[in-house]
Amino acid sequence: QGEVLIATKTHAPDVATARTHIEKALHELGRERLDIVHLHAARLADPFRERAAVLELLMELQQQGVIGLIGISSHYVCAIREAAKHPEIAVLHPLINRLGRGILDGSAKEMADAIHAAAEAGKGIYAMKALAGGNLISSALESINHVRQLSGVHGVALGMLSNQEIDANLDLFEQRDPVLSNWQTLQQRRRSLRIMERFCTGCGSCVKACSEGGLSLVEGKAVVNSEACVLCGYCAAACPEFIIRVV
Ligand code: SF4
Ligand code: SF4
Structure with a gap:
């Protein structure tokens, strides 16, 4: 396993479904423990109220050693602010990109401020949707770098569809000089x-x-x-x- 951590998430609205999701993840990954499990409530303004029972299940499984860390993934600034106050939540997976696309209750600046405050409160943070669901692909390098340099962001989750995308991202994240021609090719590729x-x-x-x-x-x-x-x-x-x- 080395330094690789596996994160997954459950969007289950109830305990029974959440339990099924966890069991399925363990089975399909062939593991006895999941490093990070997010309460995936991307479109819920108050997941702590609406997913309270599922969160309790995750805490129970954490005590049993089945889950390493509990996280929350959200498109809401208010949920990220609230999560910063919850000691049971160690990792946050907030939506942020340079245009603020997809943030459901505020601007990119407000989300960036919430991320900064959460990091100050000791939360680990890896961002999602740095390319706004592919909508910023024509400025991918600039857009990823924008999110990476935000205060409090420790990592960025990126979807990748080709070996070329994997190589380009590895260059960037391993602090090698990004090969600009590779990025230009990726940014110009015909999309749909x-x-x-x-x-x-x-x-x-x-x-x-x-x-x-x-x-x-x-x-x-x-x-x-x-x-x-x-x-x-x-x-x-x-x-x-x-x-x-x-x-
Ligand atoms: S895809 Fe279009 S029709 Fe569907 S929810 Fe979005 S804006 Fe509305
Ligand atoms: S459907 Fe295509 S052309 Fe129309 S607004 Fe969306 S991206 Fe632009």
Whole structure:
């Protein structure tokens, strides 16, 4: 295992489902212990109230040695502020990017301040969505570096789809000089728009935000017309559910 830590999360709304998630993670990873388990309540403003029973289960499993550290992942500034006060939470996984895309109750500055305060309170912090779900891919290097240098951020979680992306990120995070041509290639690669359909409420905000005819509502769900989409990202910024990704 070396220095590798494995983090996972449960979005379960109840204890029985959360227990199933933990057992499944242990089984599929072939482990007896999970290093970090997050209470994944990305879209809940008050997970400590709405997921209280699940949090208690995680604490119980931690006492039994099945879980190393308990974390919380959130898109809410208020949840990160609250988590900083909870001694049972050791790790925070907040959403932050240079444009503040996806933060549900505040600005990038407010989230950055909450992160700083939480780190001062002793929490370990690794950020998510530094590229705003792929919407900042054309400025990936600048956007990742922006999050890395924020006060209190100890690490950044990055989704990677190719060996080239893994190599570029390793160069960057192992303090080697990033090979700019590699980053330019990654930043210019043709991407596509994806909508996480099962979370789509059919509100239509994305359709209104698109002047290219790139989206329509079909049976209550937003659907992409790839021929028309120019990947400008305006729809992603307009989506209240933060479910539009550039991949
Ligand atoms: S990325 Fe731009 S062009 Fe494509 S669907 Fe969204 S708003 Fe329309
Ligand atoms: S803005 Fe988001 S939730 Fe609303 S229709 Fe578009 S994709 Fe669905």
